[in-house]
Amino acid sequence: xxxxxxxxxxxxxxxxxxxxxxxxxxxxxxxxxxxxxxxxxxxxxxxxxxxxxxxxxxxxxxxxxxxxxxxxxxxxxxxxxxxxxxxxxxxxxxxxxxxxxxxxxxxxxxxxxxxxxxxxxxxxxxxxxxxxxxxxxxxxxxxxxxxxxxxxxxxxxxxxxxxxxxxxxxxxxxxxxxxxxxxxxxxxxxxxxxxxxxxxxxxxxxxxxxxxxxxxxxxxxxxxxxxxxxxxxxxxxxxxxxxxxxxxxxxxxxxxxxx
Numbered sequence: 001x002x003x004x005x006x007x008x009x010x011x012x013x014x015x016x017x018x019x020x021x022x023x024x025x026x027x028x029x030x031x032x033x034x035x036x037x038x039x040x041x042x043x044x045x046x047x048x049x050x051x052x053x054x055x056x057x058x059x060x061x062x063x064x065x066x067x068x069x070x071x072x073x074x075x076x077x078x079x080x081x082x083x084x085x086x087x088x089x090x091x092x093x094x095x096x097x098x099x100x101x102x103x104x105x106x107x108x109x110x111x112x113x114x115x116x117x118x119x120x121x122x123x124x125x126x127x128x129x130x131x132x133x134x135x136x137x138x139x140x141x142x143x144x145x146x147x148x149x150x151x152x153x154x155x156x157x158x159x160x161x162x163x164x165x166x167x168x169x170x171x172x173x174x175x176x177x178x179x180x181x182x183x184x185x186x187x188x189x190x191x192x193x194x195x196x197x198x199x200x201x202x203x204x205x206x207x208x209x210x211x212x213x214x215x216x217x218x219x220x221x222x223x224x225x226x227x228x229x230x231x232x233x234x235x236x237x238x239x240x241x242x243x244x245x246x247x248x249x250x251x252x253x254x255x256x257x258x259x
Contacts, residue, residue: 004037011070012030013028014026028224030067033229040216042206042217072091093167093170095170102146137156138157171203172191189214210241217231
């Protein structure tokens with residue numbers, strides 16, 4: 001794996017909430033890890049472990065209290081407010097639990113919105129939207145509105161929107177949380193295919209063992225620190241699922257083992 005390229009570096013980051021010594025909460029406590037291009041990283045942990053705080057710091061929605069984060073060598077913890085919106089637009093894609101689609105726009109326009117904002121020519125927008133829609137199996141519903149689409153179709157629309165700008169990194173926060181089991185599996189298969197075929201780099205926060213088993217590596221947080229890390233390697237997904245399950249059990253969660 002000598003050709004792997006470092007994409008993201010998290011170094012000794014800490015995050016505190018509160019203003020006086022008696023009420024300070026340490027949400028992230030000296031966390032460090034790297035993410036290479038083309039990785040699919042899962043982040044797990046009990047409620048309050050720091051998962052969403054970590055994702056918010058990586059996405060620049062929240063600021064770190066100490067430490068630094070670099071994306072492709074650019075230290076994002078030093079960016080000023082006016083640079084942050086541009087940085088997110090040019091480098092990051094987001095997949096939200098509630099889809100966050102605009103109901104008054106068609107599926108096509110929802111996917112195209114980021115390109116439109118960036119001033120991309122309409123013919124180029126059409127080519128890009130049509131290509132990604134075909135890859136994700138939603139080409140036939142591009143002229144439909146979100147309310148006319150199924151949950152799985154809306155989530156694949158959200159995936160298309162997340163990667164239409166060819167972002168360096170896609171951040172997913174509990175992406176299957178609002179889906180039924182069938183739609184959730186379809187989304188996970190879609191993300192897996194995007195990772196394998198398009199080399200899209202994912203960081204996914206999830207509490208769900210099945211979702212995490214689609215990742216190539218899983219970091220578990222406990223009390224704001226990295227508790228343990230699992231690598232999928234050459235293991236099958238079922239074996240990896242059961243390894244994840246064992247750690248979840250140690251952390252106090254309860255989910256069913258797959259035999």
